Amino acid sequence: MATAIAPALRALVPPEPELTPEAMIARAHAMIPTLRARQAQAEAAGRLLEETNRDFLGAGFYRIVQPRRFGGYEFGLPTYVRVMIEIARGCPSSGWVLALVSGHPIMLADFDERAQEEAYGDDGDYRCPSVGSPVPVKPEKDGFRVSGAWDYTSGCDISTHAMVSGLIPDGKGGMTARLMLVDRADYTIVDNWRMMGMQGTGSRQVVVKDVFVPGYRTAPMAMWLARGENAAHANPMYNGRKGSFFLIELGAVVVGTVKGALDLYEDICRTKTMRFPPKVFLYESHEFQQYFGDAQAKLDAAEALLLKVTEHYVEACSADPVTGGDFSEETDRRLFAAAQEACKMAWDALEIIFTTAGTSIGQRDSMLARIYRDASVQKTHFVQQRSRTAVNAARLHFGLSPLTPF
Incomplete structure (x- = not known):
């Protein structure tokens, strides 16, 4: 039996209560020229620029x-995907940071x-990356003593919190992983992000020392589990x-x-001419x-597929607004x-x-070259390994256990 949603103890109000999804998407689209103009600067800085962070904050x-009761807009996931697509269209690194940091209220x-x-x-200002690679932590009364270092913490410079991961005894002789929410004051940053692409994400190492x-x-650090009973939010997308x-987050980027x-x-097709007669513009x-x-067709198909995956994800979450219902691991x-296929189609378009x-x-300072480098690094992410996912999905279909977490 589903457990009733607990009522809010307090409720915040979003900065612009009447803001619509359409207006939010339009704001993202309008930022494309500004973000493109800042691409090189973000790459050189090796992080999301402060002025870009301020723009993102101001735009909401x-x-x-983010749940509306906590000062967010609680727009649907299709709106989220469309906004992230527009921001990444202007700057892949800035889009990556925004997608992960703004998407993680779903995990919270x-x-x-x-x-x-x-x-x-008190104000609803929450920005939080999460990182895997759990390290052993020490259980203490009512909590854990945490010390460790975690690489690839995208957006750590501009965040209010971080979700790090720890290993704790499971009571059966083994260990189980848990996400652990720490405040910005409780971690330091090591600048170890030196990449050929996506340099502007600032995906640096965070270090926590002796924090309770x-x-x-x-x-639980179990990506394949639904929230279960006692969910805090009635909106099924959270549970x-x-x-x-x-993959919806990363696919949008x-x-x-x-x-x-x-x-x-x-722009190249409209302004550059053929090398040999007739010297027509490339588009001719x-x-x-x-x-x-x-x-264009591959990219249109990729976007359509990603939005369809998002739609199906919401439908699966809606099977039961509290427990996730029949949202099975195989479905996930x-x-x-x-979503990986959508990414592949987009990258195939980029190759053309x-x-x-x-x-x-x-050339080194070419924006198109920077985008190509960015995409090359995107492909290396551990969740983008398609053959591994295909095997695990097939094993679940045939009643077998998956071989790997991803």
């Missing part, structure tokens, strides 16, 4: 899926309500499994990244019409795999663009 982007929903109230505070984390500020949502590349390619050439059309893995745009776009 960090609050897109798995925590005890007290942890959520502390995280959102109360038990209620931890949650489903989290594995495929993670990938699609947006390649849409930005297609924008640049269109049958050859480049096919290149552009093929890339299949959505996970479908980069291969045919001309050698000059390979």
Whole structure:
């Protein structure tokens, strides 16, 4: 039997109570030129720029899926995806940071309500990356003593909190992983992010030393589990499994990244002429019409698939607004795999663009070259390994256990 949703002890008001999803998407689209102008600066800084962070705060982007009772807008996940696509279209690194930091209220929903109230505070300002690679932590009365270091903490510079991961005894002789919510004052940052692409994400190492984390500020680190009973929020999008949502986050960035590349390619086609007679513009050439059309079709298909995955994810979460209902692990893995396919189609479109745009776009300061480097690093993420996901989804379909967590 489903457990009743606990009533809010207090409620915050979002900065612009009448703001609509359409207006939020329009704000993101309007930022594209500004973000493109800042790409090189963000790459050189190796992090999300402070002025960009201020712009994101002012636009309300960090609050897109944040619960309304905690000062967010609680817009639907399709709105979230469309906003992230537009931001990544302007700057892949900035889009990556925003997608992960603003998407993680979905993960915070798995925590005890007290942890959520502390995280959102009196003004609802919550920005939080999460990191895996759990390290052993020491159980103490009512909590854990945490010390450790975690790499790849995207957006740690501009965040109010971080979700680090720890290993605790499971009572059966083994260990189990839990996410642990720590305040910004409780971690330091080591600048060890030196990458050929996505340098502007600032995905640096965070270090926690001898910090006590109360038990209620931890949650199972099980991406494939639904929230279960005692959910704090009636909106089902907060209470489903989290594995495929993670790929929805990253997929929006990938699609947006390649849409930005297609924008640049269109400019090239409209302004550059063929190398040999007749010296027509590239867009007037049958050859480049096919290149552009093929890339555009793949990208359109990628975006449509990602939005469909998002739609199916919400439907699965809605099977039961408290427990996630029949949102099975197999369903989650299949959505996970479908989102990976969307990323692959987008990257295939980028290959057409980069291969045919001309050698000059390979210059170090070329924006198209930067996007290509960014995409190359995106592909290396451990959740983007399609063959592993396919095997695990198939094993679940045939009643076998998955071989790996992702």
